[in-house]
Amino acid sequence: MDNYKPQKELFVPVERNEGESEKISRPSLSFWQDSFIRFRKNIGAMLGVFVLIVLIVMAIFGPMFNEYGENDQDLSVAKMPPKIEGLGWIGMDGTLTTVQTADTLEDAERKALMRFSNQEEFIDMTVLSNGANGEAEVRAVYDPYAAKGLEENFWFGTDGLGRDLWTRTWLGTRISLFIAFLAAAIDLVIGVAYGGISAYYGGRVDNYMQRIIEILVGIPNLVVVILMILILDPGILSIVIALTITGWISMARIVRGQILKLKNQEFVLASRTLGAPDNRILRRHLVPNVLGLIIINTMFTIPSAIFFEAFLSFIGLGLPTPTASLGTLIDDGFSSIQIYPHILLFPAIVISLIMIAFNIVADGLRDAFDPKMRE
Amino acid sequence: MSKEKLVEIRNLKQHFKTGRHSVVKAVDGLNFDIYKGETFGLVGESGCGKSTTGRTIIRLYDATDGEVLFNGENVHGKKDREQLKKFNREMQMIFQDPYASLNPRMKVEDIIAEGMDIHGLAKDEKERKAKVQELLETVGLNKEHANRYPHEFSGGQRQRIGIARALAVDPSFIIADEPISALDVSIQAQVVNLLKKLQEENQLTYLFIAHDLSMVKYISDRIGVMYFGKMVELADADDLYKHPIHPYTQSLLSSIPLPDPDYERSRERFTYDPSNHDTSEEPEFREVRPGHWVLCTTKEFEHYKKEHGAVTTS
Structure with a gap:
């Protein structure tokens, strides 16, 4: 091996032409296509999208599934438990259950009967402990649908005034989503315009605009909202105004930061040396580069708006009765949470699903738009 | 070489206010001429005001004092839209960082055609496309590249796209702001040779800003040396290097x-x-x-x- 020298003839120069080395074999993908591919791979986010689609479809079409109106009161069927045919095994069998304890068996049974207005023939009583050791315990299962001779079912039950909760839950979802989308859209328009102008024109304009923002941030949000609600008549519009009066600030700050960063990038300077007018630079160069962040921020704004609306309704500043929103429904259900938990349960589940789904989707979008930002 | 002056820089000053009382004199009283068809090299250490000079000449910054005459006309000062547009077509710039100088959200075709769109140089979609493909070939890229996005290209390729964008409006004077400092040595030669070739073909005049002395000597006819915002020496390239x-x-x-x-x-x-x-x-x-x-x-x-x-x- 030591003195082995490969012969010169063995070496042949590789044929290499200029065109070949400049070729790109990867398919051409725009930023949005690339992001979409990344987003589709994110199982959690796709699940979130699915949940959101289902909820939105239900919010639109759910109330049409049965004949009950939003405000159809019928006190004779007040506080009916949820009943869906075939779903009895998860507890939606239209019965109410109570467990009563007393010193003696008779006392316990009497208490159970009193709980369900003494309609003995519709109560199924099970003795859990017969009182031999000084404490008796019975479980009573009551079937109000049979007791009232009802043919139709209330899928989510009824509230204290006998209104169908299925209808009201989806109508409430609709209104909550409407408020959230409207608030997010207004935040977006004001925030992007304000932040964009502040950053792009810079200097003194920026200075004054930022001071105004600081003053607005300095006032506690809840105080502003309460004052707004006091001045305006309670309703969807006043809640939206209350939400947006300070809500656009975070959007404005994000957009301002991004545009400050972008406006001195060389591609913007290049556009200026080509003689591009301001609106072209904003439209073609700045906005497309901030759009990803704007979308992400809007997606985070929507659930917080829903939550804030629910919170306002819950503390009694929200929509006036009888309008249903997720917040007012939860407020209603909360008053009888121990005896009739179903009134609270369904709107609570829906609002939780909306919040979780929006947050997961927004998270997924952030990862898709900017894979470097992850961790 | 004809000794016709294309750009005259007279006592150019660019001061930046950095605080209430502090001023950075990035460019402080520059005087030099650039002749038609030559390459004027501008060298100096980092932060001595080379890039600021280039950017002030092309009006990216408003000069604090002094004037820049282009074909005998002052570049700075009040101008109406038409004059500005004419000036923007005559003078173009190639930027330093090929990764920052192309908008990541735009297709190469739209990047190159931006100047044409602004100045209305292409009558219809077909002509625009044809011109873009021609420019791509001029700078040694494939015409299929028109439909791709900047992130799919290497640094050298991107820099050539930047050159094509500058050429799209048919300028007579190009400011090259360290066009090769962000590139590999092998790619540097490629880009510099392309610039030389384009100069011959289109009778371009360059202001070539760099800190790589050997490259500047290779491309420049005359060289100016800057130090702390001032020109300290100006001579023919060979003369400067020898004496x-x-x-x-x-x-x-x-x-x-x-x-x-x-x-x-x-x-x-x-x-x-x-x-x-x-x-x-x-x-x-x-x-x-x-x-x-x-x-x-x-x-x-x-x-x-x-x-x-x-x-x-x-």
Whole structure:
């Protein structure tokens, strides 16, 4: 091996032409296509999208599934438990259950009967402990649908005034989503315009605009909202105004930061040396580069708006009765949470699903738009 | 070479306010001319105001004082839309960082055609496309690249896209702001040779800003050396390299490493000490030898003249 020298003839120069080395074999993908591919791979986010689609479809079409109106009161069927045919095994069998304890068996049974207005023939009583050791315990299962001779079912039950909760839950979802989308859209328009102008024109304009923002941030949000609600008549519009009066600030700050960063990038300077007018630079160069962040921020704004609306309704500043929103429904259900938990349960589940789904989707979008930002 | 002046820079100043009382004098009283068809190299250490000079000339910054004459017309000052548009077509810029100089959300076709769109140079979609493809081929790229996005290209390719964008409006003067400093050495030659080729084909005039001295010598006809916002020496490229007069230029040239171990072993580096200068009066820009200008005081001028003036220009 030591003195082995490969012969010169063995070496042949590789044929290499200029065109070949400049070729790109990867398919051409725009930023949005690339992001979409990344987003589709994110199982959690796709699940979130699915949940959101289902909820939105239900919010639109759910109330049409049965004949009950939003405000159809019928006190004779007040506080009916949820009943869906075939779903009895998860507890939606239209019965109410109570467990009563007393010193003696008779006392316990009497208490159970009193709980369900003494309609003995519709109560199924099970003795859990017969009182031999000084404490008796019975479980009573009551079937109000049979007791009232009802043919139709209330899928989510009824509230204290006998209104169908299925209808009201989806109508409430609709209104909550409407408020959230409207608030997010207004935040977006004001925030992007304000932040964009502040950053792009810079200097003194920026200075004054930022001071105004600081003053607005300095006032506690809840105080502003309460004052707004006091001045305006309670309703969807006043809640939206209350939400947006300070809500656009975070959007404005994000957009301002991004545009400050972008406006001195060389591609913007290049556009200026080509003689591009301001609106072209904003439209073609700045906005497309901030759009990803704007979308992400809007997606985070929507659930917080829903939550804030629910919170306002819950503390009694929200929509006036009888309008249903997720917040007012939860407020209603909360008053009888121990005896009739179903009134609270369904709107609570829906609002939780909306919040979780929006947050997961927004998270997924952030990862898709900017894979470097992850961790 | 015709000695027709294309750009004249007269006492150009660019000061930036950094605080209430502090001012950074990035460019402080520059005077030089750029002749038609030549390449004027501008060198100097980082932060000496080279890029600021370039950007001020093309109006990205408003000059604090002084004027830039382009074809005898002042670039700065109030102008109406039409004048500005005309000026924007005549003067273009190639940027330093190929990764920042292309909008990541735009297709190569739209990036290159941006100038055409602004100035209405293409009548319809077809002509626009044809022009873009022609430009792509001029800079040595495939015409299929028109539909791709900047992130799919290498640094050298991106820089060539940037060149194509500048060429799209048919300029006569191009400011190249360190166009090769962000590239590999092998790619640097590619880009510089492309710039040279384009210069011959389109009769372009360049202001070539760089800190790579060997590359500047290769491409430039005349070179100006900047130090702290001032031009300290200006001469023909060969003359400057062979007979540097100003101590700063000497120091700068002595710092060029060569891939030659024998030379490197004996290479002596001069350090430049600004305090060695004669401070009896404000230094002025004086012609020590024909075509060779140096920033100096009267005393230094006499000294330089004795020492260097006699040497025959090669």
